[in-house]
Amino acid sequence: MLNRQLCLLLFTSFLGVALCDNFQSTLGHIKPKVSVYDQENAVKQLIKRIIPDRYQDFIVEVNNEIGNGNDAFNIQKVNDKIKITASTGVAVATGFNYYLKYFCNSQVAWQVTRIEIPEILPQVNLTITLNDRFRYYQNVCTTGYSFVWWSWEQWEKHIDWMALNAFNLVLAFNGQEAIWDRVYSKLNLTQEDIDEHFSGPAFLPWLRMGNMRGWGGPLSNAWHVRSLMLQKQILGRMRSLGIIPVLSAFAGHLPRAFKSLYPDTNMTKMEVWNDFNDTYCCPYFLDPTEDLFNKIGTIFLIEQINEFGTDHVYNCDSFNEVDPSTKDLTYLQNVGKSIYKAMTDVDPKSIWLMQGWLFVHSFFYWTNERAKALLTSIPLGKMIVLDLQSEQFPQYDRLHQYYGQPYIWCMLHNFGGTLGIFGSTDIINERPIQARNAPNSTMIGIGLTPEGINQNYVVYDFMIENAWRDKPRDKKEWVEGYIRRRYGQSNKTLVKSWSILMETIYNYKLLFKIRGHYAISITPKLNFETWAWYKSTDLHEAWKGFIESADDFKDSQGFLHDLVDITRQSLQVYGDYYYEKLKKDFKNKDLHSFNESSSKFLELFPDLQDILASNKDFLLGNWIRDAKVCANNSHNLQDEKLYEYNARNQITLWGPGGEILDYANKQWAGVIDEYFERRWVMFIEYAMKVLRDNDHLNKDYIKTKIFKEVEEAFTFDTREVPTKPKGNTIEIAKQIHEKWSDLKNVEVYSKRSGKSLEENFVGTQSFYEPSVILKK
Ligand SMILES: *[C@@H]1O[C@H](CO)[C@@H](O)[C@H](O)[C@H]1NC(C)=O
Ligand SMILES: *[C@@H]1O[C@H](CO)[C@@H](O)[C@H](O)[C@H]1NC(C)=O
Ligand SMILES: *[C@@H]1O[C@H](CO)[C@@H](O)[C@H](O)[C@H]1NC(C)=O
Ligand SMILES: *[C@@H]1O[C@H](CO)[C@@H](O)[C@H](O)[C@H]1NC(C)=O
Ligand SMILES: *[C@@H]1O[C@H](CO)[C@@H](O)[C@H](O)[C@H]1NC(C)=O
Numbered sequence: 001m002l003n004r005q006l007c008l009l010l011f012t013s014f015l016g017v018a019l020c021d022n023f024q025s026t027l028g029h030i031k032p033k034v035s036v037y038d039q040e041n042a043v044k045q046l047i048k049r050i051i052p053d054r055y056q057d058f059i060v061e062v063n064n065e066i067g068n069g070n071d072a073f074n075i076q077k078v079n080d081k082i083k084i085t086a087s088t089g090v091a092v093a094t095g096f097n098y099y100l101k102y103f104c105n106s107q108v109a110w111q112v113t114r115i116e117i118p119e120i121l122p123q124v125n126l127t128i129t130l131n132d133r134f135r136y137y138q139n140v141c142t143t144g145y146s147f148v149w150w151s152w153e154q155w156e157k158h159i160d161w162m163a164l165n166a167f168n169l170v171l172a173f174n175g176q177e178a179i180w181d182r183v184y185s186k187l188n189l190t191q192e193d194i195d196e197h198f199s200g201p202a203f204l205p206w207l208r209m210g211n212m213r214g215w216g217g218p219l220s221n222a223w224h225v226r227s228l229m230l231q232k233q234i235l236g237r238m239r240s241l242g243i244i245p246v247l248s249a250f251a252g253h254l255p256r257a258f259k260s261l262y263p264d265t266n267m268t269k270m271e272v273w274n275d276f277n278d279t280y281c282c283p284y285f286l287d288p289t290e291d292l293f294n295k296i297g298t299i300f301l302i303e304q305i306n307e308f309g310t311d312h313v314y315n316c317d318s319f320n321e322v323d324p325s326t327k328d329l330t331y332l333q334n335v336g337k338s339i340y341k342a343m344t345d346v347d348p349k350s351i352w353l354m355q356g357w358l359f360v361h362s363f364f365y366w367t368n369e370r371a372k373a374l375l376t377s378i379p380l381g382k383m384i385v386l387d388l389q390s391e392q393f394p395q396y397d398r399l400h401q402y403y404g405q406p407y408i409w410c411m412l413h414n415f416g417g418t419l420g421i422f423g424s425t426d427i428i429n430e431r432p433i434q435a436r437n438a439p440n441s442t443m444i445g446i447g448l449t450p451e452g453i454n455q456n457y458v459v460y461d462f463m464i465e466n467a468w469r470d471k472p473r474d475k476k477e478w479v480e481g482y483i484r485r486r487y488g489q490s491n492k493t494l495v496k497s498w499s500i501l502m503e504t505i506y507n508y509k510l511l512f513k514i515r516g517h518y519a520i521s522i523t524p525k526l527n528f529e530t531w532a533w534y535k536s537t538d539l540h541e542a543w544k545g546f547i548e549s550a551d552d553f554k555d556s557q558g559f560l561h562d563l564v565d566i567t568r569q570s571l572q573v574y575g576d577y578y579y580e581k582l583k584k585d586f587k588n589k590d591l592h593s594f595n596e597s598s599s600k601f602l603e604l605f606p607d608l609q610d611i612l613a614s615n616k617d618f619l620l621g622n623w624i625r626d627a628k629v630c631a632n633n634s635h636n637l638q639d640e641k642l643y644e645y646n647a648r649n650q651i652t653l654w655g656p657g658g659e660i661l662d663y664a665n666k667q668w669a670g671v672i673d674e675y676f677e678r679r680w681v682m683f684i685e686y687a688m689k690v691l692r693d694n695d696h697l698n699k700d701y702i703k704t705k706i707f708k709e710v711e712e713a714f715t716f717d718t719r720e721v722p723t724k725p726k727g728n729t730i731e732i733a734k735q736i737h738e739k740w741s742d743l744k745n746v747e748v749y750s751k752r753s754g755k756s757l758e759e760n761f762v763g764t765q766s767f768y769e770p771s772v773i774l775k776k
């Protein structure tokens, strides 16, 4: 926080005004627009949805006066009821969740809900003021990896979760293409022009960023109708609770047809992104300084506001994973000005929300002076920068607190919605607090920006509390509370297991990128290097505690979910172990050993399949069912097929030819047996033959065979996939634990990049060392 003296010193400059009033003068209008009464009503309904039998025990009041400008809530027990008074609907929900979590040991999470309100409501009398102006949620990719097939019922639950966890600034990206469809038609594009541009539902985020086009498309009218309706429901609900929805603005990416419609306008073909070929890559990028940019940008915004209304915050990322064509500073300033002008010409109160990912991804292009040119091209406080992956590659220091523009400290954590236990708890425990308290801090919020959700909930729960925590927590004490909330009771054995996890696997501090690739989940090859930042023996020690406690927790949904996940993780680690063995055996041309290690490796897959199949949260069937249900409103068989294909392709090939192969892979029952296992069986049979015949391994031959017969075949498959779990999780987990117990004392990971595990643990590299940034 700024000290008073500094404020006085700075007060004369524009920068000073924006900083000293905590950006109130520029962001003051970004607040709930619905009445206090409507917010109260909305949050009452929320409480009723969460606790239908006890909602009458809660009295709520929204009162803007409380909190002195920041959101705040007060919870008191009054006449046997709990009264929550708070600054907005979201703040009431936050207070309600606070009471559920810390007074009733309950948890409302993504996949797990456990609520237990004592007959006599626990005493309470407290007021909490939230630390920052904003709690931001979503990555532009989350729509693709997690929400794409959701119905209103799923959204409704999730919006409740957002409000319970204090989020008040959230992307609302459905229905965008329906608006663009109208704009393109107005600008004389034909249906054909539009169809070759729109990608399928599962790939819309990357169409929107101009990374590619057309893949998995086109979009039917039924899709537009559905997503418009959904968007209106979502916006209505968010606004009624006091959440500020963020809409999109024109970033410059255009269908190919524009080039011939406007031959005299300066537009450049985008660079190829991730090997997508010319049929699917490279839309045009319209230079923001061109007149046409303003014309299209304003038409789009008007059309969008007519349909959805606005809360004045617009996301716009022109250079996401694509660099500007010149390094000229004046040009960069003009680009910024033009983008902002296309917003303010329509909505003078516009705030530009920019994902700061470009500064990480294109580190070398975005030198300090270029970043400064773009960032300061519009008035300070009119832009909000999302420091997108603050837990690993923070940019707020390197870019001098974004040269006076306010920013939000975001935990990204997950790429592609892959599974794998992982998290950086020390970092998220300490650094948001340090960043907020740094001299001249322009931090105005915390955020969650995962590409995919439904994994590692503990890390998100831990991070979210930064909304109001002002000191780092004792992790052991915290996790004991987490266990009680999630499982209903605590247990010494489990506290020990969880404490181990929090200090090891959930305490990642290195700069290697974690992207969900493990021996079991990669496409078969013999040059993959396994690694980890934790000791496998620690993981197995923790796993043992889960197994020993299992019978006592057999009725806990949360425990069973976590038991599946830690069993999955252990098998994943054993996969890495046998993979390294078979790799060595193949290199040594030792047929006998190879046969042994590879059959052990293959034995893991049925076990993985069984444990995952036993829990509803780990089933391919639900992902596919949700996709198909999306086509149901139109009874459109063609859409149904296309959506299933989109769903299957995104989590495997990611493109027609494996362009981003396995980036968003899922360790789910149905994927394990039909995809991961089948391709390894095929590869190992071939490798055995190669060894037996003393032949050489033809990489292209086997790659093509696997592509055709397993990978691509999986994406075309339309057979029914189970949507109901089967088998008893505890029995299966115990069998697996027993079966693989030989490995419990084996240290699986010993090195990374030639360094010992301990050396890697030290993590002395600088965030901004080029070699670190580039490391894949
Ligand atoms: C709640 O606490 C405040 C001060 O912290 C006190 O003034 C007030 O009387 C308390 N209310 C009840 C109902 O105990
Ligand atoms: C679209 O086409 C019509 C008819 O050819 C023409 O009058 C109009 O100017 C065109 N609009 C745009 C935006 O190019
Ligand atoms: C088109 O824009 C680029 C920058 O994106 C600029 O370098 C080039 O000179 C422009 N060309 C024309 C013909 O204006
Ligand atoms: C791009 O790949 C697709 C699918 O493999 C293929 O149908 C298409 O012809 C390719 N396009 C070009 C221009 O090579
Ligand atoms: C804070 O801002 C003031 C005024 O711009 C500057 O003199 C000072 O060096 C800054 N402090 C830090 C730690 O950046």
Ligand SMILES: *[C@@H]1O[C@H](CO)[C@@H](O)[C@H](O)[C@H]1NC(C)=O
Binding pocket: 489, 490, 491, 492, 493, 548, 549, 552
């Ligand atoms: C905790 O687990 C141990 C086994 O490790 C068991 O003996 C004990 O009864 C459990 N306690 C509770 C409260 O469940």
Ligand SMILES: *[C@@H]1O[C@H](CO)[C@@H](O)[C@H](O)[C@H]1NC(C)=O
Binding pocket: 591, 592, 595, 596, 599, 688
């Ligand atoms: C591989 O091992 C199995 C037993 O695990 C054996 O039946 C088979 O003959 C072996 N194959 C070769 C080629 O050694």
Ligand SMILES: *[C@@H]1O[C@H](CO)[C@@H](O)[C@H](O)[C@H]1NC(C)=O
Binding pocket: 628, 629, 632, 633
């Ligand atoms: C499709 O919709 C109909 C009527 O709304 C419903 O009965 C049916 O169960 C739905 N089918 C699926 C697969 O959801």
